[in-house]
Amino acid sequence: MKKILLVLLYSIPIFASMHVTAAYPYIGELVKAIAHDKAQVNVIASASSDPHFVVPRPSYIGMLRESDLLIINGGGLEIGWIPPLLNQAHNPKIIQGAAGYLDLSSYVKLIDKPASLSRAQGDVHAEGNPHYLFDPYNIPQLAKVIMFKLSTMDPAHKSEYHANYDVFAKHWENKLGQWEKTMAPCRNTQAVQYHELFSYFLKRYGIRTVATIEPLPGISPSSKHTLDIINQIRTDKIGIVLQDDYHEPKTAQFIAAKSGARTIMLSHDVGGQNDTLDKLFDTMVEQTCQR
Numbered sequence: 001m002k003k004i005l006l007v008l009l010y011s012i013p014i015f016a017s018m019h020v021t022a023a024y025p026y027i028g029e030l031v032k033a034i035a036h037d038k039a040q041v042n043v044i045a046s047a048s049s050d051p052h053f054v055v056p057r058p059s060y061i062g063m064l065r066e067s068d069l070l071i072i073n074g075g076g077l078e079i080g081w082i083p084p085l086l087n088q089a090h091n092p093k094i095i096q097g098a099a100g101y102l103d104l105s106s107y108v109k110l111i112d113k114p115a116s117l118s119r120a121q122g123d124v125h126a127e128g129n130p131h132y133l134f135d136p137y138n139i140p141q142l143a144k145v146i147m148f149k150l151s152t153m154d155p156a157h158k159s160e161y162h163a164n165y166d167v168f169a170k171h172w173e174n175k176l177g178q179w180e181k182t183m184a185p186c187r188n189t190q191a192v193q194y195h196e197l198f199s200y201f202l203k204r205y206g207i208r209t210v211a212t213i214e215p216l217p218g219i220s221p222s223s224k225h226t227l228d229i230i231n232q233i234r235t236d237k238i239g240i241v242l243q244d245d246y247h248e249p250k251t252a253q254f255i256a257a258k259s260g261a262r263t264i265m266l267s268h269d270v271g272g273q274n275d276t277l278d279k280l281f282d283t284m285v286e287q288t289c290q291r
């Protein structure tokens, strides 16, 4: 009888102990890289939707209700949609300030913090630019923060989290070396982007953003603003226009056709063809710096 019980016991699958909800796919990827099968990971936003405005669904509330840990990008990026979901989920484990609430923006330096705020500046990011994901040098730091958080919440698997982090960090270091080489010829060039979404990436590799297609964050471009950009591209010989995949691409395409610049369509998160975090950056590097 004892033997049968033991056999039964060992044949029961070991279920993931921790339920983690990630606000964005890239965070989910980082958690999976560190936790492997030790956590069950759910992701709310997708690569095809505007990261600033995620449309709430009842399933998200269910996810949050079951979560032991919520990891957000922070920096105000989720300000319009995470707080209402948390209010409805009523899960004290993952509210702001609880042990199960991790805001990754607290561990990186945000750029472009506005000196003053007013409505006239459009829908500004009051805490600075929250799209820090696009500095690939931030990624190992984010992975490390997640590793420490998982280790604290689930100390039984601490050594595995540390080992998985080491593998991830080593792989990422190799990728950083490759990307430096590919991006090197594009240092000291200039770019236009729709929203200041790729600012960290451009800044990292020495490419200056000289204009944005939206005149102010969240404001659609006027014809005058569009013509000004075309003239600026012609005068300053700006080579590239970076376009995300959730704003309308027609203005960028029009600007490119009239000015001779190259439009580059870039994803803003892991998904589709860029199904891993390093592929997302591989594509960004290949597309941005073509020589």
Ligand SMILES: [Zn+2]
Pocket (backbone or CB within 6 Å): 052, 125, 130, 131, 195, 196, 197
């Ligand atoms: Zn933004």
